[in-house]
Amino acid sequence: xDTKQVYNDNAQKWLRLKPSSLxxxxxxPLVFDACGDVTGRSILDIxxxxxxxxxxxxxxxxxxYLGIDLSTEMIAAxxxxxxxxxxxxxxxxxxxxxxxxxxxxxxxxxxFLFNYLQVEPMQKVFSMVYDALKPNGNFIFxxxxxxxxxxxxxxxxxxxxxxxxxxxFSDVNKKLEGEIWKRNGESLHVQCVHxxxxxxxxxxKLAGFNKMPEIKELTVTPELAKLDxxxxxxxxxxxxxxxxxxxx
Numbered sequence: 001x002d003t004k005q006v007y008n009d010n011a012q013k014w015l016r017l018k019p020s021s022l023x024x025x026x027x028x029p030l031v032f033d034a035c036g037d038v039t040g041r042s043i044l045d046i047x048x049x050x051x052x053x054x055x056x057x058x059x060x061x062x063x064x065y066l067g068i069d070l071s072t073e074m075i076a077a078x079x080x081x082x083x084x085x086x087x088x089x090x091x092x093x094x095x096x097x098x099x100x101x102x103x104x105x106x107x108x109x110x111x112f113l114f115n116y117l118q119v120e121p122m123q124k125v126f127s128m129v130y131d132a133l134k135p136n137g138n139f140i141f142x143x144x145x146x147x148x149x150x151x152x153x154x155x156x157x158x159x160x161x162x163x164x165x166x167x168x169f170s171d172v173n174k175k176l177e178g179e180i181w182k183r184n185g186e187s188l189h190v191q192c193v194h195x196x197x198x199x200x201x202x203x204x205k206l207a208g209f210n211k212m213p214e215i216k217e218l219t220v221t222p223e224l225a226k227l228d229x230x231x232x233x234x235x236x237x238x239x240x241x242x243x244x245x246x247x248x
Contacts, residue, residue, distance in 0.1 A: 003116050006189050007049070007071035013188055015050045015077045020182045022158045023112065025232070027142050027218055027241045028053060031111055034140045034214075034245050038062045041106040044132055046096045046125070047113030051078035051089065057109075058087040064105070065089045068096055097121045101132040108133060110141035115192040118173040119199050126207035133248045139209070143200070144192050145217060145239040149176050152238055157181045158231055159240065161192045172196060183231050197242075204246060213246040 007014070019025055031053065039061035045054050048067030058065055067089060069075050075093040082089050092099075096113070108129045114122050129139050149163035161178035174194050179187045204213060218241040224232045 003191060004070050006191065007069075008073040010189060011050060011071060011073035011077045013186065014052075014074065015081070016052060017055075017081075020184065021188060022180050022182075022231075022235075023142075023241065024052070025224055026220055026235075027243070028056075028111060030216060030218055030243050031109060031140060031142055032056060032060070034216075034243060035060075035107060035109065035138075038107065042104075044068075044101065044105040044108040044129070046099075046108065046110045046129070047116075048074075048078065048091065049111075050074045051081055051091065053109065053111055054078070054089050054091075055081070055085065055087060058089055064103075066105075067091045068094060068099060070095055096128075097124055099128060101128065104134045104137075105132055106134055106137050108137070108139045110139075112142055112144070112190075114141060114143050114195070114200075115190075118193055119195060119203065122195070122199075123203040123206055126203050126209070130208040130248060135248060137248045138245060139248070140243070140245045142218075142241050142243050143195075145242050146194065146196055147239045148241075149178075149192060149194065152235070155179075157185075157187070157234070159235060161190075166194070168194075169196065172199065181231075183228060200242075200244065204244075209246045209248065211247050213244045215245075216243040217241075218243060 042064035043062050045067040054067045072093045075091050078091045149161035158181035161176040176192045178190045180190050220232045220235045
């Protein structure tokens with residue numbers, strides 16, 4: 001299924017002003033923490049969707065902010081909310097693989113973007129990010145944990161990728177269809193182009209990032225399970241996501 005169409009068709013389902021989907025609890029707060037103090041910092045947000053992370057980081061003091069997404073409908077939703085908020089966020093609809101930045105940024109984030117790209121275009125985006133960052137700038141991105149589709153094979157709420165007859169090593173670049181749920185019971189269509197840990201490390205190095213990335217493997221914590229046992233506990237201690245942070 002075409003990724004752009006998936007998000008054009010579901011843009012309104014993604015629009016939210018507070019945490020709602022599983023990864024709003026299990027991943028995005030950790031991304032915000034990794035960004036640290038963003039006061040006065042310029043941010044490039046690739047795969048920005050309808051602007052959920054952009055609005056949060058602007059609220060935390062970010063300055064020049066550019067959000068880019070493939071989906072015209074997601075960008076339209078982001079701009080509609082920006083017209084209300086007046087945060088000063090710039091949004092651009094384009095294919096990030098073809099994007100060439102015209103200015104430099106202190107920080108680049110990519111929240112669940114690279115699970116939609118095969119290895120070669122991912123490497124091209126890594127190189128673009130390296131060029132777009134100022135000296136000592138940070139690149140922070142989250143992806144589904146490469147092990148997750150092969151550990152959790154049950155196709156049920158609140159999160160899964162369909163991986164039957166797929167192999168961890170031989171099926172790199174194969175697209176896995178999946179669903180992730182909101183706490184209200186509504187599901188959202190997601191996809192994962194499978195890559196290994198080596199693919200991420202090797203291609204960061206090829207792009208010019210020579211410092212060792214910081215890595216965090218993310219899961220449902222006991223605190224989240226206590227917050228909503230029915231929703232979170234099916235994924236307690238499962239390898240859900242990986243957070244990368246690397247400096248130029």
